[in-house]
Amino acid sequence: MKRHYLLPDISQAGRIGCSLPHLDVPSSELPPEELLRQELGLPEVSEVDLVRYFTALSKLNYGVDTGFYPLGSCTMKYNPKWHEDVAKLPGLTALHPYQSEQSVQGALQLMYRLQEYLAEITGMNATSLVPVAGAHGELAGLLMVKAYHQARGDKARKKILLTDSSHGTNPASAAMCGLETGVVASDARGDLDLKSLESMMNEEVAALTLTMPSTLGLFDPKIAEISQLVHERGGLLGGDGANLNALLGQTKFGELGFDYVQLNLHKTFSTPHGGGGPGSGPVCVKENLIDFLPTPLVTEDNGRYSFMSPPKSIGKMADFYGNFGVMVKAYAYLRSLGPEELKRISEDAVLNANYVKEKLKPHYFLPYDRTCMHEVVFSGKKQKAKGVATVDIAKRLLDYGLHPPTVYFPLIVSEALMTEPTETESKETLDNYIAAMIEIAREAAENPEVLRNAPHNTPVRRLDEARAFRQLDLRWEIDHQKK
Amino acid sequence: MRPKHRQKAHNRERMTGTMPLPYLPHTEADRSAMLREIGVSSIEELFHDIPERFRNAEFSLPPPLSELELKKELRQLAASNSNLDDYACFLGAGSYRHFIPSTVEHIIGRSEFSTAYTPYQAEVSQGTLQSVYEYQSLICQLTGMEVSNAGMYDGSTSAAEAAMMACSVTNRSKVAVLATVNPTYRDVLDTYCRGKNLPLVTLESGSESFPSDCACLIFQQPNFLGYFEQIEAYVQKAHDVGALVIAIVEPISLGMFRPPGDYEVDIAVAEGQPLGIPMSFGGPHLGIFACRKEYVRRMPGRIVGRTVDADGNPGYVMTLVTREQYIRRGRATSNICTSEALMALAAAVYLATLGKRGLKHVAELCYHKAHYAAQAIDKLKGYSLVFPQPFFKEFVIRCPVPPSQINQVLLKRKIIGGLDISHLIDNGMLLCVTEANTKRDIDILVETLGSL
Amino acid sequence: MNPKAYKYTKDHEWLCPEGDNKGKMGLANYAQTQLGDIVFLDLPAPGTQVEQFKKMGEVESVKAVSDLFSPASGKVAEINQKAVDEPKLVNEDPYDAGWLVRLELSSPSELDALMSSDEYDKYEAEASAEGAQ
Missing domain, CATH: 3.90.1150.10 (Aspartate Aminotransferase, domain 1)
Incomplete structure (x- = not known):
């Protein structure tokens, strides 16, 4: 790459990156001076320089299209190209959210069908597509839990139970609902500790939220007992559906006893993750929570589609109706699959994870040695004992041209390496990854220095995060600009 | 809301066994070899942790369509909408509806950007990270604010998060919003405030006094009805009682009108959709969120900072991450994780193009x-x-x-x-x-x- | 080396009695090593009343937040502004320049509940062994 530069470095007064229309109406009197802006410090860049700049930046990135991306819990499956094409149809993008319902029947029909398909896949009764991300869907779920208990006059239930392996968003979402959290321990197998739940599940508990399968990539066979205990004691069972990919076409959240589940369309239903979004986090519910769903829902009557608001809705959660652009891609994906195909997806996802598990087990510590679902969590503690941290293993993988797994999560596994291969990866791709991981384990034993200094051949070397924190530099300043 | 009828499960033979599924590269030979390595005789066995009675659920979905068929179906469906073009x-x-230069779509369409995720591995994410640094800089320049985060969901949730942040900064629990703020934004504020048990007070535009126990004053400039609020004196009153001032602004207007950084605003939020993002029937949009530097540690969302690598070369990382849910969990500044990163890139490209x-x-x-x-x-x-x-x-x-x-x-x-x-x-x-x-x-x- | 004259808590903090019922506290070397590069200190304002073993602040490293507990009850007399401005002092010199809070102790007998340096050396060794397992 060329020397490092930023937009102000390619800015010259008088340049612009596109053509703009001329004023075709008589100009009006300007507003009072005190409302007007004096100075606007934006760069002035030509189209060619702009395109080259961002193209150069894109080449410093690693995406699913670049290579294997086994980032656990994120389901980085390949995103078919034609989904992108259909999502760009003007009849799906050039739509104003406040157009009359009669002028957007196609869009409403797509949303209605997606609501239906998601409810069917999860075994639930209704879906709201409003939440725009997983954490937003979690928030929706917990707000419904709160409203549900309040509507029944049960005001004492102010606590959410979650497991010690849960995503950080779970307790953070509870805090946004003004709910306390209690942490249920995991047992030696990595499942929820039923005794711990038994002792905590009292009349103050509004719900237990579970990731299913768990962030350890494990399916808890005691799910029926858990559900029964929670419900007997007046609580609800909420699902974090981040790992739905493992269950597609196999089983249904509704049948497992969940009252609601929040999905991540960008994970399970194959929409590109965009460098951190946009996502889509619909929430699917059983009968008991339908009235509380975030507004609006799409309903159908004699082939006419319209928006409606559930009677006791927790309210609006976003500007409009959710991330429609993401829904279109997820719809395209889903519509290309029937029950049999859905099942084959989860089968290969689980097959791939177990294959990686078996092949790497001799080389990395496996804290829960049992059949896993769509992802496998190793610990780097064998290597840590030799002075090589998990972060060093991750950075060394970059030298092999591979994206590392999720590291240091879940928190209950020390030096965690959480690998989610997904079903879109071939055996050759997995074998290549496995070979790299084995080679790295050998290096950790024989030449740890090479790991501690990794990566060696990435666009930048390891970055000084402490410096970024201590000497905050979050923007260029206007004086960075050339005259 | 619920289906009136469902189509019967389709005939399996229709595709299975005849054509492979393009999403799955394994051959049957691959699968057998892998099962042998794992030491099980069938894929079924890998699902043994799911109790038998929950297995083999019936899924009633319409028969799958091929790319060709589905493109046609979606074209028809799209054609039944009145497309604003x-x-x-x-x-x-x-x-x-604003003009979107072609640079935007071409750059955000590069799959190196679109198929990456949150830049946890900075060494192979400099493209995302540096463009977020550009985005933050451009938003600061545009709004006149000191710091910006990497973007939020949309305008209304940004306003709601700003209210939460003001409560945390001031240790107060009441939120005040002007009646001329977009009703949808006030609805979303209401949802978030009820969630956190924070009373929401609606004030008439032109009120004489500002309630002294409120954490913040939220107003929109120009307001929902389109006109500019005479806000200076009221901003002063809010500041006099120790409240933070939150402005909801319109980003295109800032090309011509005074930015919030010029009128003593503590947090500026905006719907970023006008900056190069299609309306898309309401989403994905983009939440702009910028504030004074002294509050940066209370900010929700991701923030990227510039630093150096082991060789002393400049590079970018996510910083102040101890604010975030994946580290601070229940005490994080927000639950936000996945946001609208690609839309923030669109806004950066738009601002740089114009x-x-x-x-x-x-x-x-x-x-x-x-x-x-x-x-x-x-x-x-x-x-x-x-x-x-x-x-x-x-x-x-x-x-x-x-x-x-x-x-x-x-x-x-x-x-x-x-x-x-x-x-x-x-x-x-x-x-x-x-x-x-x-x-x-x-x-x-x-x-x-x-x-x- | 953990200083002999200091007293230690199970949370890997130290207290150095200074006479006049005062004492300085900070993080033990083990704690700063575990945290890694410390980037931010959230210390209680002078005058704040604190209770033994109760949370009084936070220490942040690049990727972790750790609660700071008071090794004894009393009032915050002074905080180490130098360390607040330059948190890496806590990494570089945890027992001296990187001290955190000076306390006016309200019940000096509480110090009996703390570990001596010999006891702490053993405790630290156990903690290190556990971490390496």
Whole structure:
């Protein structure tokens, strides 16, 4: 790459990156001076320089299209190209959210069908597509839990139970609902500790939220007992559906006893993750929570589609109706699959994870040695004992041209390496990854220095995060600009 | 809400066994070899932790379509919508039709950007990270604020998160919002505030005093009805009692109008959709969130900082991550994780493409065209401009008949009229005019309105 | 080396009695090593009343947040502004320049509940062994 530069470095007064229309109406009197802006410090860049700049930046990135991306819990499956094409149809993008319902029947029909398909896949009764991300869907779920208990006059239930392996968003979402959290321990197998739940599940508990399968990539066979205990004691069972990919076409959240589940369309239903979004986090519910769903829902009557608001809705959660652009891609994906195909997806996802598990087990510590679902969590503690941290293993993988797994999560596994291969990866791709991981384990034993200094051949070397924190530099300043 | 009937599960033989599924690269030989390595005889066995009675659920879904069939179906479905490229659109109220230069789509369409995720591995994510640094810088330049995060969901949730942040900074629990703020934003604020048990107070524009126990004052500039609030004195009152001041602004207007950094605002939020993002029936959009530097540690969302690598070369990382849910869990500044990163990239490319002159020019086009339209409508018999205050691209007219009737007539002439706000203002319609409306569009609108 | 004259808590903090019922506290070397590069200190304002073993602040490293507990009850007399401005002092010199809070002790007998340096050396060794397992 060329020397490092930023937009102000390619800015010259008088340049612009596109053509703009001329004023075709008589100009009006300007507003009072005190409302007007004096100075606007934006760069002035030509189209060619702009395109080259961002193209150069894109080449410093690693995406699913670049290579294997086994980032656990994120389901980085390949995103078919034609989904992108259909999502760009003007009849799906050039739509104003406040157009009359009669002028957007196609869009409403797509949303209605997606609501239906998601409810069917999860075994639930209704879906709201409003939440725009997983954490937003979690928030929706917990707000419904709160409203549900309040509507029944049960005001004492102010606590959410979650497991010690849960995503950080779970307790953070509870805090946004003004709910306390209690942490249920995991047992030696990595499942929820039923005794711990038994002792905590009292009349103050509004719900237990579970990731299913768990962030350890494990399916808890005691799910029926858990559900029964929670419900007997007046609580609800909420699902974090981040790992739905493992269950597609196999089983249904509704049948497992969940009252609601929040999905991540960008994970399970194959929409590109965009460098951190946009996502889509619909929430699917059983009968008991339908009235509380975030507004609006799409309903159908004699082939006419319209928006409606559930009677006791927790309210609006976003500007409009959710991330429609993401829904279109997820719809395209889903519509290309029937029950049999859905099942084959989860089968290969689980097959791939177990294959990686078996092949790497001799080389990395496996804290829960049992059949896993769509992802496998190793610990780097064998290597840590030799002075090589998990972060060093991750950075060394970059030298092999591979994206590392999720590291240091879940928190209950020390030096965690959480690998989610997904079903879109071939055996050759997995074998290549496995070979790299084995080679790295050998290096950790024989030449740890090479790991501690990794990566060696990435666009930048390891970055000084402490410096970024201590000497905050979050923007260029206007004086960075050339005259 | 629920299906009235479901299609029968399709015949499995239709695809299985005849054609492989393109999403799955394994051959049957691969699968057998892998099962052997794992030491099980069938894939079924890998699912043994799922109790038998929950297995083999019935899934009632329509038969799968191929790429060819589905493209056709979606084209038909898209064609049944009135796509605004074929209409003259005067609808705004939170989502806007603006010109999007082709640079935006081409750059965000590069799959190195679009198929990456959150840049946890900075060494192979410099493209995302450096463009977020550009985005943060451009937003600071645009708003006149000191720091920006990497973007939030949308305008309304940004306003709600700003209210939460103000409560945390001031240790207070009451939120005050002006009545002229977009009703949808106030609805979303209400949802978030009820969630966290924070009382929400709605204040009339032009109130004399500001309640001393409130954490913040939230106002919109220009407001939902399009005109600029006279806000300085009120901002002072809020500050005098120790409240933070939160402005909801419109990013295109900042090409021409004073930025929030110029009028003592503590947190500025905005709907970023006008900056190069299609309306997409309401999402994905983008939440802009910027504040004073002293509050940066209380900010929600991701923040990227510049640093150096082991060789001393410049590079970028996510920073201040101890604010975030994946580290601080229940005590994080927000639960936000996945946001609208690609839309923030679109906004950065848009701002860089237009630049200093371009954005000012677009803002001026909106201003003059909106005023041209407003003046012409105001002259029509039976119509009047409701508010005399200065406005940018949106304004309210009073119509002689209910706006819903007018919009029906307009639709037939391939015009999408304004938002019916007759529940707020008698026969009121909120119109929006941008650079995407030609003089001809406006003249036809005026002529049609006059003919009613 | 953990200083002999200091007293230690199970949370890997130290207290150095200074006479006049005062004492300085800070993080033990083990704690700063575990945290890694410390980037931010959230210390209680002088005058704040604190209770033994109760949370009184936070220490942040690049990727972790750790609660700071008071090794004894009393009032915050002074905080180490130098360390607040330059948190890496806590990494570089945890027992001296990187001290955190000076306390006016309200019940000096509480110090009996703390570990001596010999006891702490053993405790630290156990903690290190556990971490390496």
